[in-house]
Amino acid sequence: MKLRFELAGAVSGIAIVCSAVAAQADVLFWSTQARPAEEAQAMREVVLSGSDIAVDYQPNETGPWLTRLQAESQAGSGTIGLLGSLHGDFAALDPAMLAPLDDLGLAASSETFNELSKLGTDTMKYIPWMQASYVMAANKKALPYLPEGADIDALTYDQLIEWSANVQEGEGRPLFGFPAGPKGLKHRFFQGYLYPSYTDGVVRTFASAEAEAAWEKFLELWEHTNPASTNFSFMQEQLLSDDAWIVFDHTSRLAQAFNERPDDFVAFPAPAGPTGRGFMPVLAGLAIPATAADMESSKAVLDYMMQPETQIATLRATNFFPVVEVELPDDLPPAVQATGAAIATMSAAEDANPGLLPAGLGDQGGEFDRVFVDTFERIVLARQPIRAVLDDQKTRLNDIMQETGAPCWAPDAASEGPCPVE
Structure with missing residues (x-):
């Protein structure tokens, strides 16, 4: 069954603080999503395991997530390579803190959501990632x-x-x-x-x-x-x-x-x-700080996250829905199949x-x-x-x-x- 899914969802759980491992990874993925231990483990071992670029996935509560991002922005340089969070968290930021992403050619099916991702600017400041509703x-x-x-x-x-x-x-x-x-x-x-x-x-x-x-x-x-x-x-x-x-x-x-x-x-x-x-929609997105040390690697990981296979793996890991057109596997739970179709239709109306x-x-x-x-x-x-x-x-x-x-x-x-x- 082929479905078109839109945006993103939030998951709650425990905070995992950043360690020295971050400095050894090519891209530090700093996220407020998929925080429960089992979801974070699935993100690392399943969702991100197929990336050609090494990724250090570090989920945090919103407070620490924002504090570090702001500190790096004020310093003019930093180690965060990729951000994952709710629309509301991104909307509270100065858009200048985030790199423009139009050149990636990634977008949701819903023009309403694509417009939201611009955060009041003329360029996409985050890419829709997943959705619950x-x-x-x-x-x-x-x-x-x-x-x-x-x-x-x-x-x-x-x-x-x-x-x-x-x-x-x-x-x-x-x-x-x-x-x-x-x-x-x-x-x-x-x-x-x-x-x-x-x-x-x-x-x-x-x-x-x-x-x-x-x-x-x-x-x-x-x-x-x-x-x-x-x-x-x-x-x-x-x-x-x-x-x-x-x-x-x-x-x-x-x-x-x-x-x-x-x-x-x-x-x-x-x-x-x-x-x-x-x-x-409980919207979440993926963004890149303007201070990312390796912009090309960050964009490559973001692109990887939006591929159909990765979106399906993210669905399995988090129970929140893809944002790109995917062929859903037959072994997904019936509830995912049924409610996912309704969300897709509703979002794209x-x-x-x-x-x-x-x-x-x-x-x-x-x-x-x-x-x-x-x-x-x-x-x-x-x-x-x-x-x-x-x-x-x-x-x-x-x-x-x-x-x-x-x-x-x-x-x-x-x-x-x-x-x-x-």
Whole structure:
């Protein structure tokens, strides 16, 4: 099966500090990704083993990663040859710290992502590397209830609501499932899917008239949602138990359902609204510091990382998806095959409108997420007036942005200084 994949994903884990080995390697690969010990080992022994140039792979937490990069940039010379990190980490840098990469001829299929990689300049400052995301999934028993003429790979929110209503009417119970439980990732749906699809923003547009329309639309969907969703956190469980036939969740939280019963379920892109098909890619990329000692060797390793065979090896090592066109092996888990196809279709859609992970919030990230969770609970669960809730929460959100000084991220328009809540 041939699929076109786009961008990149984040992995958490332990920090591994740089050692004297770095000086002996041709290229020091300084990364915030694939940090868990088993993933770092797979990167060294499998993914990078085929490189013609010796590579010292050293993953670190974001703090040490940034500190060393900044020190070398200030010194005007350094030993880091290749950088791997999230879009948000690169976006926080002075673009002059990174070498232009247009001459490599490498790019993602999505023009939106290629534009993001320029970091506001005229040249690509990083190359998309891998991606994780959230998708929709459904029990195949729900497919006969699709609205007439609807394409499951290009649904609108109105069609999703109609589909969920059809299922409820036909089966006698609401079977849309939403991860609204204490450990559910509901805030990511609002930040990366609903808001971009209806407001073309997240922070600037938080209390806009378009945001009111978005919450009204979600209330329509909630009418056909299993009321037990307030206890749902990993939607794979509800798919397997038959408590939900149509769901939204992170790919990793759907994997069990596809791996246990691959013939029973289908994965598909998130729906589109008036301002596009909002979705939240966890973007990561590969870049080269402007201070790299051997620019040609660094570029050769970066090129190697983007080859189809290397991308497949990276998928096996990290469970995050390739960004180039690859022929997927038949022995990959069913969940990878299914959700990977949905991510590829969603990312490459003409109306794709990515809502990136929040960036620059520091220890206020949890408070930022809480704004969206509380807004959901007040509007949807407590049925408080939408406008009153948005006006109230707007003040709280603005305080967070001012305190952190975080600039806007896509799809919000760029800002100088803290992203304004307009």
